Amino acid sequence: xxxxxxxxxxxxxxxxxxxxxxxxxxxxxxxxxxxxxxxxxxxxxxxxxxxxxxxxxxxxxxxxxxxxxxxxxxxxxxxxxxxxxxxxxxxxxxxxxxxxxxxxxxxxxxxxxxxxxxxxxxxxxxxxxxxxxxxxxxxxxxxxxxxxxxxxxxxxxxxxxxxxxxxxxxxxxxxxxxxxxxxxxxxxxxxxxxxxxxxxxxxxxxxxxxxxxxxxxxxxxxxxxxxxxxxxxxxxxxxxxxxxxxxxxxxxxxxxxxxxxxxxxxxxxxxxxxxxxxxxxxxxxxxxxxxxxxxxxxxxxxxxxxxxxxxxxxxxxxxxx
Ligand SMILES: NC(=O)c1ccc[n+]([C@@H]2O[C@H](COP(=O)([O-])OP(=O)(O)OC[C@H]3O[C@@H](n4cnc5c(N)ncnc54)[C@H](OP(=O)(O)O)[C@@H]3O)[C@@H](O)[C@H]2O)c1
Numbered sequence: 001x002x003x004x005x006x007x008x009x010x011x012x013x014x015x016x017x018x019x020x021x022x023x024x025x026x027x028x029x030x031x032x033x034x035x036x037x038x039x040x041x042x043x044x045x046x047x048x049x050x051x052x053x054x055x056x057x058x059x060x061x062x063x064x065x066x067x068x069x070x071x072x073x074x075x076x077x078x079x080x081x082x083x084x085x086x087x088x089x090x091x092x093x094x095x096x097x098x099x100x101x102x103x104x105x106x107x108x109x110x111x112x113x114x115x116x117x118x119x120x121x122x123x124x125x126x127x128x129x130x131x132x133x134x135x136x137x138x139x140x141x142x143x144x145x146x147x148x149x150x151x152x153x154x155x156x157x158x159x160x161x162x163x164x165x166x167x168x169x170x171x172x173x174x175x176x177x178x179x180x181x182x183x184x185x186x187x188x189x190x191x192x193x194x195x196x197x198x199x200x201x202x203x204x205x206x207x208x209x210x211x212x213x214x215x216x217x218x219x220x221x222x223x224x225x226x227x228x229x230x231x232x233x234x235x236x237x238x239x240x241x242x243x244x245x246x247x248x249x250x251x252x253x254x255x256x257x258x259x260x261x262x263x264x265x266x267x268x269x270x271x272x273x274x275x276x277x278x279x280x281x282x283x284x285x286x287x288x289x290x291x292x293x294x295x296x297x298x299x300x301x302x303x304x305x306x307x308x309x310x311x312x313x314x315x316x317x318x319x320x321x
Contacts, residue, residue, distance in 0.1 A: 030058070030078075030106060031056055031057055031058035031078055031108075032108060033056070033057050033058070033108070033112040033113075033159075034057060034058040034059070034060065034099075034103060034108050034111050034112055034113075035052055035057045035058070035059055035060070035111065035112055035113035035114070035115060035275065036059075036060040036062060036082070036095075036099060036111060036113070036114050036115070036152060037049055037052070037059060037060070037061055037062060037115040037117055038062035038084055038086065038115065038116055038117050038118035038145075038148055039062060039117045039118025039119060040059075040061035040062050040063055040068070040071075040072055040081075040117070041061075041063045041064065041065065041067065041068030041071050041072065042068075042071065042218065042219050043216070043218030043219055043220060043264050044117055044168065044213070044216060044218060044264045044267045044268065045061070045062075045115070045117040045118065046061075046071055046072070046075075046264070047263075047264035047265045047267065047268040048115055048117065048267075048268045048271045048272075049061045049072060049075055049079050050075050050079075050265075050268070051265065051268040051269065051271070051272050052113075052268075052271075052272060052275070053075055053076060053078045053079050055272060055276065056078075057078070057112070057113070058078050058080070058106070058108065059075075059078060059079045059080070060080055060082045060099050060102070061075075061079050061080065061081050061082065062082055062083075062084035062095065062118065062148075063081050063082070063083065063084065064083065064084070064085045068081065069081040069083075080102065082095045082098055082099060083095065084118075084148070086118055086139075086140050086144025086145070086147065086148065087136075087139060087140060087144065089147060092144075092147050092148055092151050093151055095151070096151040096152055096154075096155065099111065099152070099155060100155055103155065109158050109159065109160065110155050110156065110157065110158025110159035110160070110163065111152060111155040111156050111158070111159055111163060112159045112163050112164070112275070113156075113163060113164045113165070113166065113275045114148070114149065114152050114156060114163070114164075114165045114166070115166045115168070115271055115275075116145040116148060116149060116165070116166065116167045116168060117166075117168040117271075118140065118144070118145075119140060119141045119168060119186075119220070120136075120137065120140050120141065120220070120223065120224070120227075121180075121183045121220055121221075121223070121224035121227075122134065122136070122137040122182040122183055122224070122227060122228075122231075123179050123180050123181075123182065123183060123224055123227075123228045123254075124179060124181075124182070124228055124231050124232065124235075124247075125179055125239060125242075125243040125247060126181045126182075127239075127242075127243075128235045128236070128239040128243075129181070129182065129231070130231065130234070133182065133231060134182050134185075137182040137183065137185070137186050138182075138185070138186055138189070140186075141183070141186030141187065141189075141190070142186050142189045142190060142193065145167060145190065145193065146193065149165060149197070156206060157204065157206070161205070162204060162205035162206050162207070163206050164206065164207045164208075164209065164274060164275050164280065165197065165201075165206065165207070165208045165209070166208075166209050166210075166211060166271055166274045166275065167190050167193065167194045167208070167209070167210045167211070168190075168211050168213075168267075169187050169190045169191060169194070169210045169211060169212045169213075169283075170183075170187040170212060170213060171212055171213065171214045171285070171287065171291075171295050172184045172187045173187030173188045173189075173190055173191045173210075173212060174191075174212060174285075174295055174299050175295055175298055175299055176188070177250065177310065177314070178246065178250060178310075178314070178316065179243075179246075179247055179250045179251075180250070180254075183224075190210065191210065194208050194209070194210040194282075198282060207274075207280055208282075209274035209280055209281060209282055209283070209284065210282065210283050210284070211267060211270050211271060211274065211283075211284045211286060212283060212284060212285045212286065213262070213267045213270075213286045213287065214261070214262065214285075214286065214287030214288070214291045214292065214295065215257035215258060215260065215261035215262070215287075215291075216261045216262055216263070216264050216266075216267055217258065217259070217261040217262070217263060217264065218261075218264055221254065221255070221257075221258030221261075222258075224254075225251065225254070225255070228251070232247075246314075246316045249314055249315050249316060250314055250316075253314055262286070262287065262288065266286060267286050270284040270286045298310070
């Protein structure tokens with residue numbers, strides 16, 4: 001999907017309790033369909049929580065801090081914060097237990113949806129990037145997504161109609177830019193994870209969708225820039241000599257992208273479609289039409305042609321010393 005047109009609230013897919021009017025809403029009683037969203041303290045995750053609560057879902061909002069709990073609670077009584085740090089295996093298990101117990105108290109039979117949204121952006125020249133920073137990038141953006149999916153699958157399997165799983169990929173999973181290697185590697189990996197999982201869960205009708213947003217105006221850009229600066233402060237002086245100019249050109253480009261990105265609510269619409277449409281898509285490229293077209297074109301160009309265009313477009317000199 002390009003852009004966000006044609007993704008209004010979809011007709012209800014049925015489920016337990018109450019008479020359905022449209023996506024997830026029941027006419028009497030509390031919400032009868034529930035969804036868990038990771039990384040729901042800000043940005044896209046928070047926008048998804050807001051949208052899905054508005055569609056009548058009981059929303060479990062995965063957060064890591066008191067501030068996150070506060071942001072989730074502010075969305076109203078059908079948004080329940082759940083402490084969930086992807087780097088903490090015990091916390092992931094505890095979150096699954098907590099959600100199971102909340103669902104059984106409300107007589108909701110299972111979890112209708114899982115939105116694997118939490119993520120961080122690690123950037124920097126691969127030659128000097130601390131390997132532990134790369135590991136943490138993959139641990140949060142890839143391994144953690146699998147850990148959460150495994151922990152919640154027993155609850156997802158109990159849902160009727162069959163549950164849906166959504167991964168938050170990125171156009172960085174389609175196209176890798178210089179100095180964005182760790183982030184891109186994690187999002188390319190998610191493309192594969194989502195494809196394999198979709199095929200594996202096909203026999204049970206559990207659909208897996210991947211959202212591929214372009215740039216979105218969220219705090220991830222500032223957090224990523226601050227993290228990149230902290231890492232750069234620890235690089236040896238030759239990192240600046242070899243990559244300084246090119247890195248700053250890409251940082252300026254990234255800052256512009258962050259400022260001109262789409263609103264997180266547009267991504268939330270795609271997530272809602274993936275969770276509620278009678279025929280959800282497997283992939284949703286969410287970007288303004290021109291950006292989406294450029295991404296597709298660059299992706300399918302021969303490597304060397306794409307390299308030349310990116311080198312020119314990002315104003316990277318080819319003859320760096
Ligand atoms: N913004 C974009 O342009 C863009 C484009 C394409 C894809 N995406 C993807 O969209 C997703 C959401 O990002 P966003 O842009 O909305 O940024 P954001 O506002 O920074 O949100 C990231 C969320 O992930 C959480 N998180 C980070 N590390 C975590 C961990 N170890 N365990 C659990 N939660 C963790 C953060 O929690 P804290 O608040 O506690 O840090 C926050 O809730 C990410 O997967 C990102 O890669 C973003």
